[in-house]
Amino acid sequence: xxxxxxxxxxxxxxxxxxxxxxxxxxxxxxxxxxxxxxxxxxxxxxxxxxxxxxxxxxxxxxxxxxxxxxxxxxxxxxxxxxxxxxxxxxxxxxxxxxxxxxxxxxxxxxxxxxxxxxxxxxxxxxxxxxxxxxxxxxxxxxxxxxxxxxxxxxxxxxxxxxxxxxxxxxxxxxxxxxxxxxxxxxxxxxxxxxxxxxxxxxxxxxxxxxxxxxxxxxxxxxxxxxxxxxxxxxxxxxxxxxxxxxxxxxxxxxxxxxxxxxx
Amino acid sequence: xxxxxxxxxxxxxxxxxxxxxxxxxxxxxxxxxxxxxxxxxxxxxxxxxxxxxxxxxxxxxxxxxxxxxxxxxxxxxxxxxxxxxxxxxxxxxxxxxxxxxxxxxxxxxxxxxxxxxxxxxxxxxxxxxxxxxxxxxxxxxxxxxxxxxxxxxxxxxxxxxxxxx
Amino acid sequence: xxxxxxxxxxxxxxxxxxxxxxxxxxxxxxxxxxxxxxxxxxxxxxxxxxxxxxxxxxxxxxxxxxxxxxxxxxxxxxxxxxxxxxxxxxxxxxxxxxxxxxxxxxxxxxxxxxxxxxxxxxxxxxxxxxxxxxxxxxxxxxxxxxxxxxxxxxxxxxxxxxxxxxxxxxxxxxxxxxxxxxxxxxxxxxxxxxxxxxxxxxxxxxxxxxxxxxxxxxxxxxxxxxxxxxxxxxxxxxxxxxxxxxxxxxxxxxxxxxxxxxxxxxxxxx
Numbered sequence: 111x112x113x114x115x116x117x118x119x120x121x122x123x124x125x126x127x128x129x130x131x132x133x134x135x136x137x138x139x140x141x142x143x144x145x146x147x148x149x150x151x152x153x154x155x156x157x158x159x160x161x162x163x164x165x166x167x168x169x170x171x172x173x174x175x176x177x178x179x180x181x182x183x184x185x186x187x188x189x190x191x192x193x194x195x196x197x198x199x200x201x202x203x204x205x206x207x208x209x210x211x212x213x214x215x216x217x218x219x220x221x222x223x224x225x226x227x228x229x230x231x232x233x234x235x236x237x238x239x240x241x242x243x244x245x246x247x248x249x250x251x252x253x254x255x256x257x258x259x260x261x262x263x264x265x266x267x268x269x270x271x272x273x274x275x276x277x278x279x280x281x282x283x284x285x286x287x288x289x290x291x292x293x294x295x296x297x298x299x300x301x302x303x304x305x306x307x308x309x310x311x312x313x314x315x316x317x318x319x320x321x322x323x324x325x326x327x328x329x330x331x332x333x334x335x336x337x338x339x340x341x342x343x344x345x346x347x348x349x350x351x352x353x354x355x356x357x358x359x360x361x362x363x364x365x366x367x368x369x370x371x372x373x
Numbered sequence: 374x375x376x377x378x379x380x381x382x383x384x385x386x387x388x389x390x391x392x393x394x395x396x397x398x399x400x401x402x403x404x405x406x407x408x409x410x411x412x413x414x415x416x417x418x419x420x421x422x423x424x425x426x427x428x429x430x431x432x433x434x435x436x437x438x439x440x441x442x443x444x445x446x447x448x449x450x451x452x453x454x455x456x457x458x459x460x461x462x463x464x465x466x467x468x469x470x471x472x473x474x475x476x477x478x479x480x481x482x483x484x485x486x487x488x489x490x491x492x493x494x495x496x497x498x499x500x501x502x503x504x505x506x507x508x509x510x511x512x513x514x515x516x517x518x519x520x521x522x523x524x525x526x527x528x529x530x531x532x533x534x535x536x537x538x
Numbered sequence: 539x540x541x542x543x544x545x546x547x548x549x550x551x552x553x554x555x556x557x558x559x560x561x562x563x564x565x566x567x568x569x570x571x572x573x574x575x576x577x578x579x580x581x582x583x584x585x586x587x588x589x590x591x592x593x594x595x596x597x598x599x600x601x602x603x604x605x606x607x608x609x610x611x612x613x614x615x616x617x618x619x620x621x622x623x624x625x626x627x628x629x630x631x632x633x634x635x636x637x638x639x640x641x642x643x644x645x646x647x648x649x650x651x652x653x654x655x656x657x658x659x660x661x662x663x664x665x666x667x668x669x670x671x672x673x674x675x676x677x678x679x680x681x682x683x684x685x686x687x688x689x690x691x692x693x694x695x696x697x698x699x700x701x702x703x704x705x706x707x708x709x710x711x712x713x714x715x716x717x718x719x720x721x722x723x724x725x726x727x728x729x730x731x732x733x734x735x736x737x738x739x740x741x742x743x744x745x746x747x748x749x750x751x752x753x754x755x756x757x758x759x760x761x762x763x764x765x766x767x768x769x770x771x772x773x774x775x776x777x778x779x780x781x782x783x784x785x786x787x788x789x790x791x792x793x794x795x796x797x798x799x800x801x802x803x804x805x806x807x808x
Contacts, residue, residue, distance in 0.1 A: 151376070158379045162386045201401050236632035240691075243592060243628075244646050245621040251649075266390025273393040276401060295400070303427075304398050312394070 132328050139254050139327065142247060146254035153255045153262075160221040160256070160323075161263030165270070167220055168213055172271035175212060176278025179203055183279070184287050196289050197298035200279030205302060205311045206367070209272035211359050214318035217264060218351035222326035225256050226347040229330025230340035238331075253327045260326065264319025265312050272311065310366045317358055322351040410460035411438060412496035416470045416483075417451045422506025424472055424481045430456055432485040437462045440483065456483065465490035469502035481506060542606070543567045544702055544734040545591055550600030552590060560586050561758045564600070573728050573735045575745045577780070578755035579789060584738045587755070588704055591736065592626060593617040605702060622650065625695035626704040630711075631687040633679040639666070639690050640675040646697040665693040669723060685716030692723060696731065703733050709741040717741075721748050742781055746770070754780065756788075 146153050183199040229252065232238050238248040276298075283289040302308065326347045333343035421443065430438040442455035458464070467488030474481050494500065545568035553559035561583050568574050576584045589595045591604055593612070602609040605623050612620065633642050643662045647653055653661070666672040669689040679687060688708065695703065708720050725748040728735045739745045745752065746766035754762040754769070754777055762769065762777045769777055779787030795801065 151380075154383050155379055157383050157386070162382045165386060165389075205397060205401065232635075235630070235635070236628045237634055239594075240626070240628055240632035240634075242594075243621060243624070243626040244649070244694075245618045246645075246649050247618075263386075266387060266393070269390055269393040269397060273396050276397075298401055302401050308394075308397050308401070 131332075132324075135328050135331065136324055139249060139257055139324075142250040143254045143258060145247075145250040146258050152251070153258050156255045156259035157263055160217075160225065160259045161267065164217055164220050164263070164267060167216055168267045168271050169274050171212065171216055172209075172274030173278040175208060175271075176200060176204065176275030176280075177282045179208075179275065180279040180282030180287070184283060184289065193289055194293040194297060196279070196283045197294035197296075198301045200283070201276055201298045201302050202307060204272040204275040204279075205307050207359070207363070208275065210268045210311055210314040210318055211355060213268040213271040214264065214315065214322060214355045215352055217260075217267060217319075218322045218326070218355065219348050221260065221263070222322050222347050222351050223344045225260070225323070225326040226330040226333070226344045227340060229253065229256070229327060230333035230335075230343050233331065233333060234335035234337075234340055236335075249331075253331060257323050257327050260323030261316070261319045264322070265315045268311065268315030268318075306367075310362075313366075314359065314362050317362060318355050321354045321358060325351045325354065411457040412460055413441065414456045414458060414494055414496075414498055414500055416454050416456060416500040416503050417446065417449070418454060418470075418472060418503050418505045419451055420505040420508060421452045421454060422472055422481055422508055424454070424483070424506065428480065429482040430458065430485060431482055432462070432464070432487065437485065454483070463493040466492045466494055466498070467502060468494065468500060469504065470500050471504040472506035474507070542570075544570050544605060545736070546601075546603040547591075548601045550590065550597045550602055552586060552595060552598045559598070559758065561590075564760055566753060566760070568734055568736060569751075570734050571728075571732065572750040573725060573737060573748055575749035575752040576736060576738045576755060577740055577742070577745060577752060579780075580740065582755045583758040584755050585706060588706055588736065588738050592624060592704055593620060622698065623700050624702045624704065625698075625700035627688070627692055627695050627706065627708055629707045630684070631679075631691035633682075633687055633691055633694070635679050637679075638675070639671065639677050639679065639682070642679070642690060643694045643697055645694065650698065661697070665697055666690075668696070668727065669693045670719070683716075685712050685719065688712070688716075688720060689723070692720075692727075696727060696733075699731060701733060703728065703735040705735065705737040705739070707739055708737065709739055709744050717744055724748055742783070 179200045180196065183196050183203075184193055187193045187195055187199065229238075232248075232252065238252065241248045241251060280294065284291045284294050329343040329347045329350070333339045424440065424443065426440055426443060428440045429436045430440065438456055438458035440454055441457040444453040444455070445451075446453050454470075456470075464485060465488045467490045469486050469488065471484045471486070472481055473484045488502070545566065547564055547566040550561060550564045551559055552561040564587065566587075576587060578584050586595065590597055590602060590609075593604070593609055597610065605620060607616070607620055609617075609620075633639075634645065637645070640662055643665050644658050647658045647661060663672055663675070666675055669692050671686060671689055671693065674682065674686065674690070679690070682690065703724075705724060708724065709717055712720065721744045724735060724737065727733065737745060737749060746769070749766060751765055752763065752769055753760050756776055762772060762774050764772070769781055772778060772781070776788040778784070779789060785791050
């Protein structure tokens with residue numbers, strides 16, 4: 111019985127130690143970001159691999175999510191004779207929640223896992239050690255550019271996801287089903303507040319970007335330098351990032367959207 | 374991948390991202406580049422109901438401004454609402470401000486009905502004619518009360534009628 | 539007047555954690571301009587020693603002077619500055635897989651100097667010529683064989699003409715021709731560039747052919763040292779077993795196990 115508690119306590123202290131270690135690593139990356147921001151070409155290169163390469167999956171997924179929202183939304187709204195509110199439903203769902211969250215999850219599984227694998231592999235083949243031996247700080251040269259690339263790419267990807275989604279909702283709602291086009295856009299414009307909804311959505315995607323990329327670079331840098339080690343790290347990145355996104359989404363939504371209406 | 378091709382693609386990506394954001398803000402949201410001036414008016418209400426900050430102020434159904442602040446007067450126990458009116462619209466001094474609801478269960482806004490006075494409201498003026506929001510519960514209890522009173526009157530009339538005969 | 543040794547290690551001990559020391563009482567001196575070998579079984583601590591010299595790890599006790607600086611008193615920036623004067627060849631090359639051979643060799647020049655590209659171009663070609671791979675400049679590391687990759691890594695390591703070269707198992711896994719090439723390169727580069735080299739290896743023949751002096755390690759201690767000729771003729775049991783490749787001696791053939799007869803008669807496993 112005592113063993114059980116011992117194991118539990120050990121697991122908890124290990125997690126807390128890991129969290130502290132990860133936080134110190136995060137501070138280290140931020141402090142050594144000079145190269146990443148000064149020699150911006152390094153960051154731009156990583157933005158290509160993290161952001162541009164994710165465009166296809168983000169745009170396609172956004173389109174489909176928007177179209178499904180259009181279908182499901184219409185089905186429910188028309189029961190209450192409120193099918194003209196379809197624009198509002200699609201826009202708010204995407205801008206407030208689905209845009210940041212789903213694009214965050216997709217980014218984590220596509221770009222996040224790629225970053226982890228890349229850094230982990232560089233560690234396993236001693237490339238990071240070789241860099242250190244040549245008096246070049248691998249955190250400044252390899253890790254920081256990837257971190258900033260992820261942070262800068264996420265809000266853009268989330269915005270594109272939402273935009274594509276709204277377009278998808280428009281396609282299904284207006285073109286396919288026949289909801290009034292004028293009502294679709296005007297009701298949407300009247301109800302979507304740029305500060306309350308869109309800006310908050312951007313803030314969310316920025317926070318998610320920080321979380322996902324931080325986890326991705328940390329797991330890669332911390333991976334055991336073997337094949338199993340790297341593969342385990344990649345899986346952990348996707349799982350931990352996804353959980354982090356969902357948990358942070360709850361916290362941010364609670365702060366942003368209910369606090370405002372409690373008058 | 375050549376450096377220049379890479380740069381081009383990232384540039385396209387960033388531009389597209391900003392375009393998406395702009396689309397959301399302008400077409401989907403209600404961001405307007407109105408650098409128009411506004412002036413402030415005050416209005417006191419006995420009950421503002423569900424009126425919120427940034428609620429619309431409409432006259433003849435057109436948005437002419439937004440509610441900027443809602444406060445409470447501890448002396449008269451009334452709500453003080455600060456209205457930000459677009460500078461191009463001037464209203465007479467006897468304009469009335471009512472708190473209305475858009476749709477049946479919609480959001481509340483302030484409706485202005487222009488009066489006939491020659492003199493216009495200036496910045497900082499207080500509107501004299503106001504009508505509070507309709508609170509559903511009060512409406513219902515009013516209805517019940519009046520129904521009950523009607524019933525009593527009918528009874529009294531019937532009795533008086535009988536007696537007076 | 540003899541010049542100070544490039545590396546001077548006095549009574550150094552080290553352990554990854556307090557309870558299990560990996561190195562005990564290491565005394566070592568590397569004179570300038572020489573090629574010194576550190577040899578021993580896998581796991582005897584020779585790679586750990588190399589890492590201590592490179593500043594990767596901090597010694598638990600004792601003193602370490604490398605290139606005139608006391609390693610124990612250097613901070614992170616100081617160690618980085620020291621590494622500019624060192625070069626290290628990793629066991630499998632550790633080339634940057636996302637760059638060409640040319641970019642790999644040019645890496646240090648681009649990171650640490652402001653030399654114009656034309657100058658760097660010439661320097662890179664010189665270094666590649668020294669290792670015989672000038673024609674492979676535009677290849678990607680994945681297209682290279684093991685021996686070629688290691689030679690490119692060597693060119694990369696000497697890019698800024700370091701004073702001290704560290705070689706971590708440079709002969710492992712190479713065919714006889716590549717072995718000969720690398721060994722010859724280590725010696726000629728050392729002499730022509732005026733370097734000092736430390737070679738960690740367990741390949742007796744190749745090592746003895748190029749080193750001036752050799753240290754033998756076992757279980758975290760230095761058990762013998764001398765010139766290759768002295769070592770060949772040594773009567774010391776461990777050295778003799780190692781140099782002549784004997785199967786049994788101080789390093790036993792059998793992994794510790796219960797008596798053979800008993801084990802055979804015991805019930806079957808599983």
